[in-house]
Amino acid sequence: MARRPTLSLFGKRRDRPLRVRAVDTEDLAVVSAYLQDAVVPVSEMAYEADESRFVMVAGRFRWEIAPDGASGGRRAGGDGTPYERVHTGIRFEGVRSVRTKGIDRADRGLILNLLSIAYADGYVDLVFAGESTIRLDVESLSCHVEDLGTPWPTVFRPSHDDDGSTDGAA
Template structure:
C-alpha cells in the first residue's frame, strides 16, 4: 500500500478497510506500536462489533524522513479508530478489560488465522476476536501531534 497522498502540504489521514489476510498485514504494520488504553476498547455483542481507539505511531512518516535530532521533522502519533464487524466473541489473555481500565497496552501485531483475529500486545497480552468473516475498518481521527518517543525493538 502506498503512503497517504499529500493534500496541499499535509497528508491525508490513514483510512483503509481490511477484508483478507493481506489487507490485515498492511493494517498491522501501520498500527505496530500503537498505544492502546484498555478504557478505549469496547465490544457490542448485539451489534457484533469490536472497536478501539489507539494512539498510532506514524511509521509511514518516520521511515521516509530524518529524525528530529538530524534536523528532520519530529515523529508523530495520531488517534486512530479501529472497528471489526461480524465479531461473535472476545477473549483476553493477560489483561482483564473490566478491572484493568486504566492500563495502557502496546500493540505489536494484528494477526488473522482460521476465524479469529489476535491483537497481540507487549507483556504477553492477547485479545482474541472470534469472527464470522474478516471485516476491519481503520481511520485516523483528528490531527497528529509530535512525539520524541520513537518505538524500538530488540532484534
C-alpha cells in the same frame, strides 16, 4: 477482470489521514504494519455484542511519515522533524465473541502496546507487548481503520529490544 484492491489509502501526503479496510490476510498485514506500536488504553476498547462489533481507539505512531533511514533510535529524525502520533479508530465487524489473555480488563488505566494483528481460522489475534492478546471470533475478516483528529508531535520513536519488549511509546 482484475481483482479490485480492498485496501485503500487516501493520500500519501503528510496532512492526509489514514483510512483503510482489510478483508483478507494480505490487507490485514498492511493494517498491522500501520498499527504496530499503537498505544491502546483498555478504557478505549469495547465489544458491542448487539452489533457484533469490537472497537478501539489507539494512539497510532505514524510510521508512514517517519524519516527514511531512521533506525530504531529514540529521537526524531536527523532533520529535526518530530515523529507523530494520531488517534485512530479501529473497528472489527462480525465479531461473535472476545477473549483476552494477560489483560486485566478491570484496570481501566492500563495502556497496551500493540505489536501485531493476524487472522487465521476464523480468529483475529491482537497481540500486545507483555504477552497479552485479544482474540476475536469472527464470521469473516472485516476491519476498518481511520485516523481521527489532528496528529501530535513526539520526539520518541518506538524501538524493540531483543526480548520483544518496547519502549518509546510516548
